[in-house]
Amino acid sequence: MSVSQERFDSVCARAREAMVLHSTADTLEWDERTGMPIAAGEYRAQQISTLRALVHERRTDPTYGDDLQQLIQECKNEDPHGPVSATAQQLHRDWQRDCKLPTELVERISKATVRGQQTWDAARQADDFSIFEETLGHVIDLKREAGQRLSEGTDRSVYEALLDEYEPDAKVDDIQQVFDDLRTPLVQLIAAIKESPQQPDTSILERTYCIDDQRDFSHFVAEQIGFDFERGRLDETSHPFCTTLGPHDCRILTRYDPHWLPAGLFGTMHEAGHGMYEQGLRPDWFGLPPGSYVSLGIHESQSRLWENQVGRSRPFWEWLYPQTNEAFQSQLDGVSLDTFHFAINTVRPSLIRVEADEATYNLHIIIRFDLEQQLIDGSLKVKDLPEAWNARYQSDLGICPPSDADGVLQDVHWSAGLIGYFPTYTLGNAAAAQLFDAASEQIGDLDELFARGEFRLLLDWLRERIHFDGRCYSGSELIERATGSPLSATHLIKYLKSKLEPLYGIIES
Numbered sequence: 372m373s374v375s376q377e378r379f380d381s382v383c384a385r386a387r388e389a390m391v392l393h394s395t396a397d398t399l400e401w402d403e404r405t406g407m408p409i410a411a412g413e414y415r416a417q418q419i420s421t422l423r424a425l426v427h428e429r430r431t432d433p434t435y436g437d438d439l440q441q442l443i444q445e446c447k448n449e450d451p452h453g454p455v456s457a458t459a460q461q462l463h464r465d466w467q468r469d470c471k472l473p474t475e476l477v478e479r480i481s482k483a484t485v486r487g488q489q490t491w492d493a494a495r496q497a498d499d500f501s502i503f504e505e506t507l508g509h510v511i512d513l514k515r516e517a518g519q520r521l522s523e524g525t526d527r528s529v530y531e532a533l534l535d536e537y538e539p540d541a542k543v544d545d546i547q548q549v550f551d552d553l554r555t556p557l558v559q560l561i562a563a564i565k566e567s568p569q570q571p572d573t574s575i576l577e578r579t580y581c582i583d584d585q586r587d588f589s590h591f592v593a594e595q596i597g598f599d600f601e602r603g604r605l606d607e608t609s610h611p612f613c614t615t616l617g618p619h620d621c622r623i624l625t626r627y628d629p630h631w632l633p634a635g636l637f638g639t640m641h642e643a644g645h646g647m648y649e650q651g652l653r654p655d656w657f658g659l660p661p662g663s664y665v666s667l668g669i670h671e672s673q674s675r676l677w678e679n680q681v682g683r684s685r686p687f688w689e690w691l692y693p694q695t696n697e698a699f700q701s702q703l704d705g706v707s708l709d710t711f712h713f714a715i716n717t718v719r720p721s722l723i724r725v726e727a728d729e730a731t732y733n734l735h736i737i738i739r740f741d742l743e744q745q746l747i748d749g750s751l752k753v754k755d756l757p758e759a760w761n762a763r764y765q766s767d768l769g770i771c772p773p774s775d776a777d778g779v780l781q782d783v784h785w786s787a788g789l790i791g792y793f794p795t796y797t798l799g800n801a802a803a804a805q806l807f808d809a810a811s812e813q814i815g816d817l818d819e820l821f822a823r824g825e826f827r828l829l830l831d832w833l834r835e836r837i838h839f840d841g842r843c844y845s846g847s848e849l850i851e852r853a854t855g856s857p858l859s860a861t862h863l864i865k866y867l868k869s870k871l872e873p874l875y876g877i878i879e880s
């Protein structure tokens with residue numbers, strides 16, 4: 372049997388049409404989060420939910436599903452990782468997933484999570500978990516129900532079925548292994564850093580850095596590392612993100628803090644990393660699996676790689692520091708490159724995940740990964756969550772949140788029904804380190820290139836190994852193909868130790 376061109380074209384046309392609607396809703400969301408007048412909120416919510424409903428209708432259409440099933444049969448003799456077969460398989464997979472959840476459940480989840488986020492916000496303001504408890508319980512129950520439906524007829528657990536939405540095909544056991552391997556060496560490294568008498572002077576980053584200057588500087592850095600401003604924009608928002616509105620339209624958003632230089636600078640590099648991944652996807656396949664990002668973990672690997680492996684490296688600053696010094700003359704006068712580089716690599720256990728450094732960050736994630744699995748399997752009751760949370764912060768990070776607002780209420784994710792999302796952050800960190808090692812081996816001396824402000828070879832390598840394939844391979848297959856081995860914790864541990872131990876004067880154990 373061969374592939375019917377007519378059927379393939381018709382399926383693609385319908386998927387692309389759904390993408391037109393989807394990206395229109397995203398455009399409205401981008402506007403909502405960048406400059407929309409506050410009073411426009413209610414009507415904007417109507418516009419977006421109408422478009423999202425149309426997308427859902429298109430994507431669950433039964434005749435579309437029949438065509439996809441037929442197409443899969445016809446693709447039996449095709450290369451499973453070629454664009455035609457991958458399109459059929461991945462669209463069919465999306466269709467099945469969308470159809471497994473009845474519209475009334477999707478609506479109940481949507482209502483519960485809108486309410487969840489409002490109640491979460493109120494509870495956080497009041498610093499009182501009990502306000503949020505019942506609503507969170509409701510969201511967890513609904514997500515468990517969704518997970519049960521999604522896992523039906525598969526060999527996946529309920530949690531794994533939820534995780535699948537963000538990290539397709541990922542196995543909980545594999546993630547657990549990576550996290551277990553990370554945890555002990557991380558805890559040891561962080562403890563050694565805490566005890567070291569050699570500590571950075573971060574006050575130099577807290578001086579007043581005028582926002583206009585930061586804006587110009589961040590734009591310059593994003594452009595130098597390879598973000599294409601002819602196919603994208605950089606704007607400001609309160610919670611930074613990256614969104615793609617069309618095949619040649621990627622928007623990245625950052626936030627500047629006049630008293631904390633790293634927020635805007637590394638925030639921009641992080642989002643530019645996400646943006647360069649999106650810009651590296653094939654535009655002729657926009658809206659179809661070969662032109663779509665594969666998973667959140669892989670997305671995060673791209674942002675972290677540019678933010679950390681590149682942006683916090685010594686060679687990068689050998690190139691950029693003279694220009695930084697010129698841009699922020701009064702703030703950095705007399706501050707040496709060594710002092711600056713140590714300051715931007717501060718490691719210090721803290722309560723808030725989004726402010727955490729690249730070493731302790733992963734402990735924040737491991738705690739959330741463990742707790743959300745227990746919430747879904749019922750072994751942890753929502754009412755006992757604050758206590759469990761605080762106990763883990765005490766045992767893993769050696770600090771105990773003095774309040775719910777700085778503890779269990781700090782993240783919006785669970786209130787929004789995002790369960791199975793957190794682990795993708797640390798998967799991204801581990802993948803970034805592993806990809807960077809492979810790139811160094813294959814390209815040659817990256818340090819020497821960075822010290823000259825040359826990033827093109829690294830970006831091209833990522834384009835070829837990760838971006839180009841879109842969803843034609845799974846995230847774990849891409850990592851294995853690019854690096855020669857499955858994802859492991861080894862590279863991240865090695866990277867953190869080799870950078871941080873010398874900075875903190877730690878004698879290797």
Ligand code: ZN
Pocket residue numbers: 641645671674
């Ligand atoms: Zn990110």
